[in-house]
Amino acid sequence: MRKTALITPDAASFEQRRLPRKNVLLSGVLINASGETGSDCIIRDMHSSGAAVSLSRPLQVGSRVFLLDIANAAAHDARVAWTRADRSGLSFTRNYAMGLGLPPALRFLWRFLFEARLRQAERAIASGVEADLASGTAGLTREYIHHMGRYASSDKRLLQLLQRAITLLDE
Numbered sequence: 001m002r003k004t005a006l007i008t009p010d011a012a013s014f015e016q017r018r019l020p021r022k023n024v025l026l027s028g029v030l031i032n033a034s035g036e037t038g039s040d041c042i043i044r045d046m047h048s049s050g051a052a053v054s055l056s057r058p059l060q061v062g063s064r065v066f067l068l069d070i071a072n073a074a075a076h077d078a079r080v081a082w083t084r085a086d087r088s089g090l091s092f093t094r095n096y097a098m099g100l101g102l103p104p105a106l107r108f109l110w111r112f113l114f115e116a117r118l119r120q121a122e123r124a125i126a127s128g129v130e131a132d133l134a135s136g137t138a139g140l141t142r143e144y145i146h147h148m149g150r151y152a153s154s155d156k157r158l159l160q161l162l163q164r165a166i167t168l169l170d171e
Helices: 009-016 108-126 131-137 142-151 156-170
Strands: 022-032 038-047 050-054 064-069 074-084 087-097
Touching: 022 108, 038 064, 038 108, 050 074, 064 087, 064 108, 108 131, 108 142, 108 156, 131 156, 142 156
Parallel strands: none
Antiparallel strands: 022 038, 022 064, 038 050, 050 087, 064 074, 074 087
């Protein structure tokens, strides 16, 4: 007698994926295509061409967004492939390391990365961690702040964030 394998809906959808996803729990920022607004999110799973994220608002399927992976300082130009309740799937169209090779048109991503790291340090300080430790853990060293100053000349919001970070380090 031949046994038939039982295929559950979850198993069937897993088998349709071209690349296996790695479960992660990373802080991220979803930024609209124009680079004007961003929302914090949690990256739940990821592979080289996509990710699943949790966020407080639904995304429109087919819309273009940027996913900023804060811990790895990486940005992903993406399309929303699917959305359910508080989770959405993204399909990456291009990946960027947050470094010197970042195209000038995407320099707004530096501001979002810096702002996310500054919020991380401020949350740690509010919970009782010393400012030096909180800033260093978030990657907000004086050298990094000086480096970020190169990108602030045309971005007034980034300049304000840099001032806020300097004040934080001086406390």
